[in-house]
Structure formats: structure tokens, C-alpha cells
Amino acid sequence: MKSKRLLIKNGLLITANHNMDVFRGDLLIEGGRIASLAPRIDDPEAEIVYADELLIVPGFVQTHVHLAQTLFRNSAEDLSLLGWLEKKIWPGEASHTPESLRLSAQLSIAEFFRSGTTTIMDIGIVKHAAVLFEVIAETGMRAISGKMLMDYGDGPEALIESGDAALQESIDLLEKWHGYDNGRIHYAFAPRFVLSCSEYLLKEIGLLAKKYGVGIHSHASENKSEVALVEERFKMSNIQVFEHLGLTEAPLRLAHCIWTDENDRRLMRANDIKVLHCPSANLKLGSGIAPIPDYLERGINVSLGADGAPCNNNLSIFTEMRLAALIQKGLHGPESMPAPTVFRLATIDGARALGLDEQIGSLEVGKKADLVFIKRNQVHSIPDENIYAKLIFSTNEADVLHVMVDGRWVMKERELLTINEEELVSKIKL
Amino acid sequence: MKSKRLLIKNGLLITANHNMDVFRGDLLIEGGRIASLAPRIDDPEAEIVYADELLIVPGFVQTHVHLAQTLFRNSAEDLSLLGWLEKKIWPGEASHTPESLRLSAQLSIAEFFRSGTTTIMDIGIVKHAAVLFEVIAETGMRAISGKMLMDYGDGPEALIESGDAALQESIDLLEKWHGYDNGRIHYAFAPRFVLSCSEYLLKEIGLLAKKYGVGIHSHASENKSEVALVEERFKMSNIQVFEHLGLTEAPLRLAHCIWTDENDRRLMRANDIKVLHCPSANLKLGSGIAPIPDYLERGINVSLGADGAPCNNNLSIFTEMRLAALIQKGLHGPESMPAPTVFRLATIDGARALGLDEQIGSLEVGKKADLVFIKRNQVHSIPDENIYAKLIFSTNEADVLHVMVDGRWVMKERELLTINEEELVSKIKL
Numbered sequence: 001m002k003s004k005r006l007l008i009k010n011g012l013l014i015t016a017n018h019n020m021d022v023f024r025g026d027l028l029i030e031g032g033r034i035a036s037l038a039p040r041i042d043d044p045e046a047e048i049v050y051a052d053e054l055l056i057v058p059g060f061v062q063t064h065v066h067l068a069q070t071l072f073r074n075s076a077e078d079l080s081l082l083g084w085l086e087k088k089i090w091p092g093e094a095s096h097t098p099e100s101l102r103l104s105a106q107l108s109i110a111e112f113f114r115s116g117t118t119t120i121m122d123i124g125i126v127k128h129a130a131v132l133f134e135v136i137a138e139t140g141m142r143a144i145s146g147k148m149l150m151d152y153g154d155g156p157e158a159l160i161e162s163g164d165a166a167l168q169e170s171i172d173l174l175e176k177w178h179g180y181d182n183g184r185i186h187y188a189f190a191p192r193f194v195l196s197c198s199e200y201l202l203k204e205i206g207l208l209a210k211k212y213g214v215g216i217h218s219h220a221s222e223n224k225s226e227v228a229l230v231e232e233r234f235k236m237s238n239i240q241v242f243e244h245l246g247l248t249e250a251p252l253r254l255a256h257c258i259w260t261d262e263n264d265r266r267l268m269r270a271n272d273i274k275v276l277h278c279p280s281a282n283l284k285l286g287s288g289i290a291p292i293p294d295y296l297e298r299g300i301n302v303s304l305g306a307d308g309a310p311c312n313n314n315l316s317i318f319t320e321m322r323l324a325a326l327i328q329k330g331l332h333g334p335e336s337m338p339a340p341t342v343f344r345l346a347t348i349d350g351a352r353a354l355g356l357d358e359q360i361g362s363l364e365v366g367k368k369a370d371l372v373f374i375k376r377n378q379v380h381s382i383p384d385e386n387i388y389a390k391l392i393f394s395t396n397e398a399d400v401l402h403v404m405v406d407g408r409w410v411m412k413e414r415e416l417l418t419i420n421e422e423e424l425v426s427k428i429k430l
Numbered sequence: 431m432k433s434k435r436l437l438i439k440n441g442l443l444i445t446a447n448h449n450m451d452v453f454r455g456d457l458l459i460e461g462g463r464i465a466s467l468a469p470r471i472d473d474p475e476a477e478i479v480y481a482d483e484l485l486i487v488p489g490f491v492q493t494h495v496h497l498a499q500t501l502f503r504n505s506a507e508d509l510s511l512l513g514w515l516e517k518k519i520w521p522g523e524a525s526h527t528p529e530s531l532r533l534s535a536q537l538s539i540a541e542f543f544r545s546g547t548t549t550i551m552d553i554g555i556v557k558h559a560a561v562l563f564e565v566i567a568e569t570g571m572r573a574i575s576g577k578m579l580m581d582y583g584d585g586p587e588a589l590i591e592s593g594d595a596a597l598q599e600s601i602d603l604l605e606k607w608h609g610y611d612n613g614r615i616h617y618a619f620a621p622r623f624v625l626s627c628s629e630y631l632l633k634e635i636g637l638l639a640k641k642y643g644v645g646i647h648s649h650a651s652e653n654k655s656e657v658a659l660v661e662e663r664f665k666m667s668n669i670q671v672f673e674h675l676g677l678t679e680a681p682l683r684l685a686h687c688i689w690t691d692e693n694d695r696r697l698m699r700a701n702d703i704k705v706l707h708c709p710s711a712n713l714k715l716g717s718g719i720a721p722i723p724d725y726l727e728r729g730i731n732v733s734l735g736a737d738g739a740p741c742n743n744n745l746s747i748f749t750e751m752r753l754a755a756l757i758q759k760g761l762h763g764p765e766s767m768p769a770p771t772v773f774r775l776a777t778i779d780g781a782r783a784l785g786l787d788e789q790i791g792s793l794e795v796g797k798k799a800d801l802v803f804i805k806r807n808q809v810h811s812i813p814d815e816n817i818y819a820k821l822i823f824s825t826n827e828a829d830v831l832h833v834m835v836d837g838r839w840v841m842k843e844r845e846l847l848t849i850n851e852e853e854l855v856s857k858i859k860l
Binding site: 071073074075077078079080084107110111114115280282283284285286287288289312313314315316319322323325326327329330332333334335336338339376377378379380381382383384385386387389390393394396397398421424425428429430 | 501503504505507508509510514537540541544545710712713714715716717718719742743744745746749752753755756757759760762763764765766768769806807808809810811812813814815816817819820823824826827828851854855858859860
């Protein structure tokens with residue numbers, strides 16, 4: 001596919017470019033990248049895909065996910081964060097074998113592709129993290145992942161490691177996978193959260209991320225009890241801890257950021273900390289509602305993620321987009337989170353959170369061909385005078401027809417091409 | 431179909447009966463009703479439908495919808511209730527022809543069936559309300575509807591009628607449609623809301639509903655500005671107005687009920703007022719979040735509805751169930767709205783709201799065969815140790831495979847059998 005040209009004809013192109021251009025037209029792909037897009041392109045030698053009844057959008061970006069947890073879907077209900085971790089999630093993660101972890105990652109990516117997500121940032125797992133990279137490589141997903149780091153606190157014995165050994169394992173994975181397949185896979189250091197890390201480990205992570213030129217991915221200020229424990233241990237807030245220990249020297253991406261104060265928000269803006277917003281998970285665990293309109297007004301970059309399947313319980317970007325809009329409208333009024341803003345959070349702003357906004361996140365010449373083709377004329381989504389309202393509020397994951405990453409089809413006519421879905425389901429269903 | 435027996439074999443039956451029984455088994459249908467259900471039923475003469483990989487649930491009940499508004503989907507964004515009505519919805523409703531209204535109702539019911547809703551209570555329209563009943567009759571939907579009543583206030587001229595003429599038209603429709611097709615269709619009086627009705631009209635509605643033994647369906651306490659206007663006009667609350675003018679003498683079903691005080695809630699309980707909860711619409715219009723856990727604790731009956739497509743923007747019960755759970759968990763903690771409770775709101779409690787709980791809302795012998803068959807083994811919804819978590823949080827509308835109302839298939843293998851979907855879409859798409 002990469003060696004020849006593919007011409008997409010007559011789709012409705014939702015570009016997510018700077019001007020938010022939307023137009024009916026053609027899009028030419030060559031060498032895995034968008035070679036041109038225009039109302040009409042003629043190329044007699046290109047293979048043609050007709051898209052008359054389709055919307056074409058940039059592949060969706062989810063900046064906070066847990067591949068390792070998908071196998072625990074529908075098994076951890078009605079719990080708050082810390083109880084949920086201690087009773088269900090930590091024991092589950094500790095019990096993973098390479099085989100069960102492989103299934104969990106495959107199941108996740110199958111669902112991501114089927115719902116139009118082409119790029120993820122995954123926060124990894126303590127043990128067997130190499131398996132996650134292998135599955136990402138095999139399936140064609142664009143991803144950042146990293147070994148999860150825990151060397152302190154209340155986690156189960158099997159998850160608490162020596163900091164130095166864990167860092168060495170991280171570096172080995174980084175050296176093997178960072179930049180793999182022409183930059184499709186990247187590495188990020190992944191301390192679980194402040195409460196599961198020693199000061200020594202956190203400091204070293206900051207130094208290593210800077211040295212290797214990679215980002216850091218963690219959780220922060222998700223839950224009031226967590227925030228209180230951090231304050232008790234450090235006499236400062238989550239955000240202050242990250243800054244104080246030097247982790248803001250590298251690109252720092254923090255999931256949740258619900259319970260932040262004015263000082264935290266100034267630090268977030270000053271250090272360009274990326275907020276990874278997970279609205280379903282935040283509601284389901286009773287954590288709260290992040291102050292997203294305030295972050296956006298301050299110029300803090302916000303993007304979206306489904307978080308883990310056991311606190312969602314699905315991984316669809318459509319669910320997260322809809323909820324990200326609705327919860328703010330309900331609290332702050334109907335103008336507080338317009339559909340086009342939410343569409344940007346799930347595309348170009350997600351790409352920016354990962355440092356990939358020159359590569360993906362919008363339909364523009366030179367960008368990688370990560371594309372999602374969406375059925376337009378469904379009884380549940382017509383009419384569609386406002387195309388962003390359609391995408392955010394009326395479209396669902398089953399409307400996704402084809403998906404392409406790096407110019408390669410990963411789903412065509414809703415059939416996954418890099419994962420054997422039938423075999424996968426047969427291994428997991430109860 | 432009604433004259434012979436149909437045997438559903440080996441499905442996972444989610445009964446929503448008093449004990450919330452869930453078991454793998456068979457279900458026999460005869461004369462449009464559930465004749466038996468048991469782990470194993472043998473009936474060599476019955477036609478058999480195999481359901482090995484399917485969940486079978488009672489047809490979902492949505493107690494507050496607007497068939498007339500579906501054609502205005504994706505056209506009224508970022509507005510609060512009163513501006514949304516004045517700028518978009520009232521002009522739209524006033525402009526309906528019988529033909530456009532027919533399309534709107536067909537589009538609604540196509541979407542309801544495709545997402546597993548088999549019973550609706552629709553709040554009608556001022557003009558051409560007979561068209562709604564005709565479409566309901568033709569499509570096989572189980573429904574309560576009524577001519578919408580407006581004789582007062584700020585609505586456009588075309589929607590404000592003489593009270594007596596409007597009541598006579600209501601009675602004519604009631605006499606024609608109430609009880610149609612063996613009770614599949616019922617009538618309810620439908621005053622839009624207190625602000626669009628004279629005291630005279632409201633009082634007469636109460637008297638007529640009592641006289642004819644039918645219910646009343648209205649909106650109340652959705653928005654703070656609306657509540658303030660009611661207080662200004664009547665020197666009492668919405669709920670008090672309904673009670674004071676005698677509308678609680680008939681079964682009274684009120685959409686929204688977000689902004690109620692202690693006295694209102696006591697009146698609601700004392701008069702068995704049914705709350706029709708519309709979480710998506712309440713958030714999207716910036717109205718607020720209804721105090722549902724408090725209502726449930728008081729023994730007030732709560733059920734769910736998608737409301738109108740222009741304030742949602744879809745009509746899926748799965749969207750409403752998920753949101754009904756999540757918004758309460760986010761505000762009141764993860765235990766505040768368990769999945770089985772939400773499943774009841776969308777099935778048996780919806781039936782109770784409509785006075786139909788002896789007929790529908792659960793899988794029990796003697797009840798009408800309103801059934802929904804849901805694909806179980808999808809990558810986005812496995813594993814499923816907790817089957818209610820699966821239904822509320824992981825399942826989506828596209829997982830609905832077959833739908834039956836009154837023992838008659840209205841959708842089989844996702845093909846609608848009473849609506850020509852292709853023709854319908856071709857008339858509506860832009």
C-alpha cells in the first residue's frame with residue numbers, strides 16, 4: 001500500500017485544520033502520507049476508494065488508556081478510586097501472564113479500531129510491559145506506551161519493584177521501541193501516580209526523560225482522598241510535587257487533574273502540562289468533574305482518553321466526546337463546550353498532547369494518513385445541518401466503516417485486518 | 431405470527447422481574463404474549479429462534495419523547511431551554527406539514543426500534559397530531575401520545591389555539607385511538623408546560639383526564655428561568671400549580687423535575703407523580719441534574735426518556751441509561767446509582783410510569799411479548815462478569831439484533847420490517 005497512491009473520492013472532509021475547514025472533496029495518499037486534498041483531484045494511476053456517503057475525519061487520538069485493564073471490563077462496579085485499585089485493579093494487574101496481557105491488549109486495540117481511534121497513549125503495566133509493545137507493533141496501532149513504574153506505597157507486593165531495576169527495564173524498552181516503524185511507536189516514562197513512587201524514582205524519571213527526549217505520562221489529582229494523601233506525605237499538591245522533583249523539565253502529561261487550585265493551574269500553564277481528560281472514568285469512580293472550560297481559557301492543552309475499561313466500561317472516543325461536552329454544559333451552561341471544541345480535543349489537541357501535532361491530528365498535506373471513514377446517512381444521525389453536532393452527539397462507534405493508520409487499512413467495511421476478531425472473542429467470552 | 435407459537439431457545443434472559451432473575455433458558459410466545467419461560471422448554475410444533483449468543487431483555491420503555499422534533503436534529507446547538515424553544519423548536523413545530531411530520535415520526539421510530547425501544551410516551555404536537563397516531567399504528571410501536579396543548583403565553587401564533595377547540599380535538603383523537611390494536615396505543619392529555627397553558631385549560635385537562643380514565647403528560651421544573659416565570663405568574667411552584675388545579679387527580683407524568691424543593695417532593699410522593707428523567711437533554715440545554723437518588727429514596731417512580739432529538743441529539747436508551755448512572759455517580763459517589771437500578775428505570779419502572787406494568791416492562795408469563803435481542807460477544811462489551819454493567823455501560827444501540835412488539839417482529843437481523851429505511855433516509859438526508 002505504501003508504494004502506490006490511493007485516491008479517496010468525494011467524501012465530506014472534516015479537516016480539523018487551523019480554519020476547521022469542512023468540504024466535499026478528494027484526498028490523495030502516497031507513501032503513507034496525505035499528498036493532497038482538494039475539491040477535485042484526478043490521478044488516473046491511483047487506486048480509488050469512493051466515499052460519497054462518508055465523512056472523513058482525522059484518526060481519533062486517545063491520550064490516556066490502559067491496555068492491560070481491558071480484560072477486567074464489567075468486573076469492578078460501584079467503587080471509588082482507591083478501593084477500586086486495591087480490591088480489583090492491582091490484584092488483576094499482578095495476576096497477568098504474558099498470554100492474558102496479550103489478549104487484553106488485542107481486545108483493547110480491536111475496540112479502538114472499531115470505534116475510530118488510531119493513536120493512543122497507554123500507561124503500561126509493571127510486569128511484562130514488552131508484550132504491550134509487541135501487540136501495538138503487530139496490530140498497526142499508533143501508540144506511545146511505557147513500563148508502569150511503582151516502587152513505593154500500598155500496592156501489592158508483585159507490583160512494587162526496586163526503582164533502579166525498573167528504570168533499567170524502562171530504558172531497555174525505550175531503546176528497543178522508541179521510534180519503531182518510522183515513528184509509529186514512541187516511549188514515555190510511566191510513573192503510576194505520586195503515591196506509588198519514591199522521591200528518588202520520580203527525580204530519576206525526570207532526568208531520564210530529559211536525557212532521552214521523551215515524555216512522562218502519569219495520573220494526578222483524580223480523587224479527593226488521593227489528593228489528601230499526597231498533601232500529607234509531601235506537604236504540597238500533586239502538581240507541585242511533579243514540578244518540585246523536576247518532572248516538568250520533560251513533556252509532562254497528566255491524566256485527570258480534577259482537584260487543582262489556582263496555584264496548580266498557574267504551574268500547569270507555565271510548564272505546559274498536558275491535561276488528559278477522562279470524563280466517563282471520572283464520573284464512574286465518583287471522582288468528580290474536571291474544570292475543563294477553565295483550563296481551555298487559560299490555554300492549557302486538554303485531550304481525551306477512555307482510561308481503563310473497568311472504570312468506563314468501554315473505549316469509544318464517541319462516548320468520551322459526548323460526555324466531555326454534556327457534563328460541562330450541564331454545569332456551566334449550554335455554550336460552555338461547543339461541539340467543534342470537543343472535536344479538536346479528540347483530534348489535533350490530542351496529537352499536540354503527545355508531541356505529534358506535526359504528524360497527525362488533522363487532514364493536512366504532509367501529515368500521516370491516519371483516517372477514519374464514518375457512515376453519514378444513518379437514521380440516528382440525520383439530518384445534519386451542524387456536522388460537528390452530528391459527530392459529537394449523534395454518531396456512534398458502529399458508524400465507523402473504514403480505518404487507516406499510516407496509509408494502511410486496519411479496518412475495512414468493519415472487518416479488522418490486523419486482528420483475528422473471531423478468534424479473539426472466542427478466547428475471552430464467558 | 432400471533433396465531434402460532436414461537437420458541438426462543440437458549441438465550442440469556444434478563445427478566446427485570448421482582449427478583450431480577452437472570453438465567454439461560456427458553457421463552458415461549460403465544461398470542462403475542464409470553465406463555466412460559468424456563469431453563470428448558472420443548473415444543474415440537476413451535477417455530478424456533480436460536481439465541482445462544484444473545485441477551486434477551488424486555489423491550490425498553492422511553493417515557494418522554496418528541497416524535498415531531500426528530501427532523502430538527504443537529505440544528506439547535508448551544509442554547510438554553512427558553513431560547514431553544516423560541517428560536518428553533520417552536521418555529522420548527524409551527525412549520526410542520528403532515529408530510530414533514532410523518533417523516534419526523536418515521537425517523538424517530540426507526541431509530542427507537544434500531545436501539546431497542548419498544549414503548550414510548552410521546553408529547554405530540556399542536557397541529558396535525560393525528561399523523562403521529564397514524565405512524566405509530568403503521569409501524570407497530572407501542573405508544574402513548576396526545577395532541578400538544580398550548581393556549582397561552584409567548585409561543586408563535588400558529589401554536590397558540592383556543593382552549594376549547596384544542597380540547598375537543600383531543601377528545602376526538604382520544605376516542606379514535608385510545609385502546610387501538612388491543613391496547614397497543616393509548617391516549618394522554620399533553621399540556622406543553624404550565625407557561626403555555628391558561629388556568630382554564632389546565633383545570634379542564636384535569637377534569638377530562640379523570641373522566642376518560644387517561645393520564646396527563648407534561649414538562650415541569652426543567653430550567654431555572656422557567657421556574658422563576660411560573661413563580662411570578664402563579665405565586666407557587668410548577669408542582670403546586672398542577673396539584674392546585676386538579677391535575678393530580680389523574681395519573682400525572684412530568685418530564686424533568688430538576689428544580690424542586692422539599693414541599694414539591696412531598697407533593698410528588700403523595701400524588702404519585704411520575705418523574706420522566708431525561709439526562710442528556712438536561713445537560714445539553716444546561717438545565718441541570720435532577721435529584722434522582724433522592725426521588726428513588728422517597729419512593730417516587732422515575733423512568734427515562736431521550737426527550738427531543740434537537741436537545742440530545744439521539745434517541746438511544748443506551749445513551750440515557752449510561753448517562754443516568756454516570757451523572758449521579760459523579761455527583762453523589764460511585765454507589766449512588768447501580769446498574770441494576772438504572773436497568774429497572776428503563777424497563778419495569780418505565781412501564782409503571784405509563785400504567786402498563788401489568789402488561790410490559792419485564793419478562794414474565796402473561797406479559798406482552800415486547801422483546802429485545804442483544805448481541806453479547808462484541809469486542810467492546812466482553813468480558814461480562816456483571817451483566818448489568820455490560821448492559822448499562824458497554825452495550826451500544828448497534829448491538830441490538832432483533833426487536834419484537836406484541837409478539838411481532840419489527841426488526842430482524844437489524845433490518846426494519848415495518849419501515850422502509852432506505853426510502854426514509856433518502857427523503858431526509860442532506
